[in-house]
Amino acid sequence: MTLVLSHVDYLSVGVTSRGTTQILPQLDPQQTQKFVVGDHDGIIHIYGVKKGELQLIFKSLPGEIIKKVVLGGTIGTPKDKIFFAYGNSVKGYTKKGKMFLEFDTSLIDPISAMFVLGPDLAVCARDLYHRYQNCKDADSYLAGEILHDIILINNDGNSIIAVIACGDSAIRVLTGTSKPIILRLASVPTILKLYREGENESRDRILVGTQDGKIGLLILQGNKTIRIIWLLNNVGSEITSLDTYELDDGIDILVGRQDGTIEVFRFPIDDEEIVPTLRYRYNAGESISSAIGGIIGSIGSPEILVTTYSGRIFGLTTKSPGSLEAGADDLAINRLKMDIRELETKLNEANDTGSQHNDAFTPLTLSVNYRMHLDKDSASYLLSIELDTPIDNVLIQCDAPIELLQESNNAVLSLSTCDPHENNFILATYRCQMNTNRLETRIRTIEGQSGTLQIYVTTQIQPKCCRKIKIPIYALSMHVRLHDADNIDNNEVLFNGPYNELRLSGGFTVAEMHAWLSLALADIPERPYLQDNEVTLNYVSTIAGTILKCKYKKGSAVFMGENISTIIILRDLLTKEATKRKIKLDVYCNVEDETVRRILELIHPRLESIHELKEKLKILDTLQELEMMNDTSGNLCTIYQKLLNEEDNLRMQIAKDPDNLQRLYGVVIDLYVDWQRAKGALRMTSLVAAEKLNPALESRSLSSIFQVFFGLQKNNE
Known part of the structure; x- marks a missing residue:
C-alpha cells in the first residue's frame, strides 16, 4: 500500500442513511469546501472550515428521517443546490440554507434513491422509478x-438516460418509455456512481458496487449498449459508498463498505487491460454511509470525508500529522470543546427522552441497522447487527433448526437448553x-425447515433500550435466484438431463401463488412479472448445484427440479398453504429415478x-507431533514437505466450513x-435412513450408495 492518510475527527450528528453526505463544489481554490449531511432526526447540517475551525453554517429544524441527499443545479454550472428526500417528498435548499423547493411526489412508498440533473428529478420507491421535469x-x-x-x-x-441498479442482479438503462437495456451481473448492484475528475462528471463511465463486495466499471455507449470494462x-462486505477523486497524483476510487472498511484503489490508466490496485485500507468499526473526496480541513490537502452509520464524521487527510500550523494546538482544543458540546447536547436529549417514560421498565425503541444475506461459497447466512450506541446483549431465538457457525470475536456466546417440541430450537x-x-x-439453516428468527437487541445506555427484529427462515433457504435474460422461453437449456415435476391446479390466483412461494424462496420479486400470462422463476441450490424452475399462472402451476427433495418440500408447503385458505388443489408429482442417480454423481x-x-x-x-518431539522436517519425503508448505491454505479451507462433510451426508x-x-413407500425417518446409508457414505463408494438406493427399490418390487 502506497498511500498514507491521517485521521481527523470533525463532529457527530444523528444516525445516517447511505448517501446522505455531500461535499459542495469548490468555487475558490483558496478556500476549503463546505459539506452537507442529513440524519434520521430529519436535520440538514451544513458545515465548513474557516480560519482552521469547523463552523456550523446552517442547521434545519428536526423532521422525518432523511433517506438521501444529492446535489443539483443548472446544467453546465456547479452543482451547489441541495436536495434531500424524506418519506415520499423532496426539499431543496441553497448552500446558505434557504429553502427554494418543497415537492410531494405523491408516490405510495417512501423514496429510497434519488438523482437530480438540471430540471429533472428521478426517484425510486421500492420497485417503481419515476422522473419529473420541472416537478x-x-x-x-x-x-x-x-x-x-x-x-x-x-x-x-x-434525451435523458436513466441507469438503475435493480435487485435482480441487473443494471437497467431506460430512455423515456422505451424498453430498457439490461446488463446482468453476478450479484445485486447496490451503488452507482458517475466517474468524475474534479467537478466534471463523465457521461458514459459508471462505477458500480455490489452486495458481495465487488467493484466494476461500466461504459454506456449511447442509449443502446452498456457493458463491463x-x-x-475481491469478494468482501457489501459496497455502501463509491467516489472517484485525486488524492495525490492520479485518480483514485474511494470505497466504503458495510463492515466499516474504507479502501482506496488507484484507477487504471488503461482501463481496457488493468484492474485497480489497492493503495490504502482503514476500518472505522461501523458501517460506512458515505466516503467522498474533497478539500475540507486544509487548503491544498485532499482528503476523504467519511460518515458512519452512527453519524460520526471524520476525515482521512493527505496532510502529514507532523506539519502543524501556528495555532494548531488552539484549533485542536476548539474542536474538543465542540465535541464536548455536541456530546452534552446528545446526553441532555437522551435524558429528556428517558424522563418522558414513567415506567422505568418500559424499553425504548431503537433504530437498528441489520443485514442477513446468503454467502454462496460457504452456504451460510451472514447476520450483522449495528446500533448507534454500544450493544449490551443480543438474544437469538428461532422456531426452526439453525446452527450458529461463528462466534463473534467481540462478544461471548452462551447457549441455553431448548425444547424443540415447543418450537424452540435455539436460544443464544x-x-x-x-x-x-x-x-x-454466521447462521446455517436446514432446507425444508421454515420458521422465524427473532432477535432482541439491548443497549448499554440507561434506561435500557430494546428492539425486536423478525427475519424469515425460508423452506428452501439454500437456493438462490438465477437472473436470466428476458427471453424466458430459452430457459429450458438450464436442464442438462431428466428432472422431476410437480403440477398443481386449483382456484388460486397468480398473486396468491406468488405469496406462497415467498414463504419458500428468498429473493422473490416484489411483483410477479407476467409474460404470456405466466410467471417464470429459476433457482439454483448452493449445496448441490441443482436447478429449480417455477412456472405459474392463474389456476395452474408447474415446478421442475433435478432434486426430488426440493420438489417434496415445495409440495408440502404449497398444499399446507392451500389447506389453510380452504383452496382445493389437484396435485400430480412425477419422479424420475435418473435424477437421483445424477445428484449422487454430482x-x-x-x-x-x-x-x-x-x-x-x-x-x-x-507431523506436528513428530516435530515437537524431534526436528525431523529435513528428513521428510517430498510429499510430506509439500504438505507442510500447503498447511496454511489447507487449514484455511477447512476453517471456512468444518462441518461440510456431515452436511453433504x-x-x-x-x-x-x-x-x-x-415413490409411495412407508414413511421413513432420517435416523433410519442414516443407519442404512452411513456405511456406504463412509466408504465413499458410489456403487455402494447406489446399492442402498436402487437395490432396496428392487427388493420392494
Whole structure:
C-alpha cells in the first residue's frame, strides 16, 4: 500500500442513511469546501472550515428521517443546490440554507434513491422509478424488483438516460418509455456512481458496487449498449459508498463498505487491460454511509470525508500529522470543546427522552441497522447487527433448526437448553464487550425447515433500550435466484438431463401463488412479472448445484427440479398453504429415478475431495507431533514437505466450513427419505435412513450408495 492518510475527527450528528453526505463544489481554490449531511432526526447540517475551525453554517429544524441527499443545479454550472428526500417528498435548499423547493411526489412508498440533473428529478420507491421535469410527470417504469440506486445522464441534449441498479442482479438503462437495456451481473448492484475528475462528471463511465463486495466499471455507449470494462473480484462486505477523486497524483476510487472498511484503489490508466490496485485500507468499526473526496480541513490537502452509520464524521487527510500550523494546538482544543458540546447536547436529549417514560421498565425503541444475506461459497447466512450506541446483549431465538457457525470475536456466546417440541430450537445470547456497536455471526439453516428468527437487541445506555427484529427462515433457504435474460422461453437449456415435476391446479390466483412461494424462496420479486400470462422463476441450490424452475399462472402451476427433495418440500408447503385458505388443489408429482442417480454423481466428487482434505490434515497433525518431539522436517519425503508448505491454505479451507462433510451426508440422507416418500413407500425417518446409508457414505463408494438406493427399490418390487 502506497498511500498514507491521517485521521481527523470533525463532529457527530444523528444516525445516517447511505448517501446522505455531500461535499459542495469548490468555487475558490483558496478556500476549503463546505459539506452537507442529513440524519434520521430529519436535520440538514451544513458545515465548513474557516480560519482552521469547523463552523456550523446552517442547521434545519428536526423532521422525518432523511433517506438521501444529492446535489443539483443548472446544467453546465456547479452543482451547489441541495436536495434531500424524506418519506415520499423532496426539499431543496441553497448552500446558505434557504429553502427554494418543497415537492410531494405523491408516490405510495417512501423514496429510497434519488438523482437530480438540471430540471429533472428521478426517484425510486421500492420497485417503481419515476422522473419529473420541472416537478411535472415525465416518465416512469415499474420494474417489479427492488431498486437500489439511480443516476441520470444527459444524452447530448436529445434525451435523458436513466441507469438503475435493480435487485435482480441487473443494471437497467431506460430512455423515456422505451424498453430498457439490461446488463446482468453476478450479484445485486447496490451503488452507482458517475466517474468524475474534479467537478466534471463523465457521461458514459459508471462505477458500480455490489452486495458481495465487488467493484466494476461500466461504459454506456449511447442509449443502446452498456457493458463491463473491468470487475474487481475481491469478494468482501457489501459496497455502501463509491467516489472517484485525486488524492495525490492520479485518480483514485474511494470505497466504503458495510463492515466499516474504507479502501482506496488507484484507477487504471488503461482501463481496457488493468484492474485497480489497492493503495490504502482503514476500518472505522461501523458501517460506512458515505466516503467522498474533497478539500475540507486544509487548503491544498485532499482528503476523504467519511460518515458512519452512527453519524460520526471524520476525515482521512493527505496532510502529514507532523506539519502543524501556528495555532494548531488552539484549533485542536476548539474542536474538543465542540465535541464536548455536541456530546452534552446528545446526553441532555437522551435524558429528556428517558424522563418522558414513567415506567422505568418500559424499553425504548431503537433504530437498528441489520443485514442477513446468503454467502454462496460457504452456504451460510451472514447476520450483522449495528446500533448507534454500544450493544449490551443480543438474544437469538428461532422456531426452526439453525446452527450458529461463528462466534463473534467481540462478544461471548452462551447457549441455553431448548425444547424443540415447543418450537424452540435455539436460544443464544451474545454478551458484547464495552463500546461494541456492531456484531456479526454466521447462521446455517436446514432446507425444508421454515420458521422465524427473532432477535432482541439491548443497549448499554440507561434506561435500557430494546428492539425486536423478525427475519424469515425460508423452506428452501439454500437456493438462490438465477437472473436470466428476458427471453424466458430459452430457459429450458438450464436442464442438462431428466428432472422431476410437480403440477398443481386449483382456484388460486397468480398473486396468491406468488405469496406462497415467498414463504419458500428468498429473493422473490416484489411483483410477479407476467409474460404470456405466466410467471417464470429459476433457482439454483448452493449445496448441490441443482436447478429449480417455477412456472405459474392463474389456476395452474408447474415446478421442475433435478432434486426430488426440493420438489417434496415445495409440495408440502404449497398444499399446507392451500389447506389453510380452504383452496382445493389437484396435485400430480412425477419422479424420475435418473435424477437421483445424477445428484449422487454430482455430490460424490465433493465427498472424495473433503475426505482427502481431512486425511491431509490428520497427517499434518501427526507431523506436528513428530516435530515437537524431534526436528525431523529435513528428513521428510517430498510429499510430506509439500504438505507442510500447503498447511496454511489447507487449514484455511477447512476453517471456512468444518462441518461440510456431515452436511453433504445430510443431503444424501434427505434425498433418500424424500425419494422413498415420492415413490409411495412407508414413511421413513432420517435416523433410519442414516443407519442404512452411513456405511456406504463412509466408504465413499458410489456403487455402494447406489446399492442402498436402487437395490432396496428392487427388493420392494
